[in-house]
Amino acid sequence: NIFKAVVSTQSTGESTFSTVGGFDISFGEGRNAAAALVVIDYSSNKVCYESVINVTLEMPYVSGFLGFREIPALERLLDKMKKEVNWQPDVIMVDGNGRLHQKQFGLACHAGVVTGIRCFGVAKDLIQFETISRENTQDDLKTLKSSGDWFPIKLND
Numbered sequence: 001n002i003f004k005a006v007v008s009t010q011s012t013g014e015s016t017f018s019t020v021g022g023f024d025i026s027f028g029e030g031r032n033a034a035a036a037l038v039v040i041d042y043s044s045n046k047v048c049y050e051s052v053i054n055v056t057l058e059m060p061y062v063s064g065f066l067g068f069r070e071i072p073a074l075e076r077l078l079d080k081m082k083k084e085v086n087w088q089p090d091v092i093m094v095d096g097n098g099r100l101h102q103k104q105f106g107l108a109c110h111a112g113v114v115t116g117i118r119c120f121g122v123a124k125d126l127i128q129f130e131t132i133s134r135e136n137t138q139d140d141l142k143t144l145k146s147s148g149d150w151f152p153i154k155l156n157d
Contacts, residue, residue: 021093110122
């Protein structure tokens with residue numbers, strides 16, 4: 001079962017990584033897109049690798065199945081990086097969700113399982129399903145006053 005391959009961990013506050021990658025895709029016309037991977041050194045916050053490739057998306061957008069559309073581009077970028085510098089990031093941020101997903105297996109989970117690299121999702125919008133909605137989080141949203149503020153969203157396990 002692929003869900004067993006997903007490992008959820010709670011941060012202890014100590015970093016166990018030295019490089020952090022960021023992956024995203026910018027969509028053009030039709031099936032054309034540009035995929036980017038930027039990696040920084042966590043301690044210095046300096047860019048130590050960056051690459052952009054043109055891709056042709058083979059899958060259409062289907063809500064909840066973003067991984068099938070975007071993971072091939074991430075794999076290409078990681079292969080390119082390994083050939084160029086012979087290492088890969090310790091952890092990767094992706095523009096999407098992880099376990100906060102209607103199937104509890106969003107883009108971040110999919111990317112982590114496929115690549116074997118720890119991944120986490122940084123979504124632009126709150127994904128809404130079951131009991132998670134803007135209406136149900138309005139009181140929590142009001143507590144966010146400055147950069148770095150957050151509140152937990154609990155999944156029904």
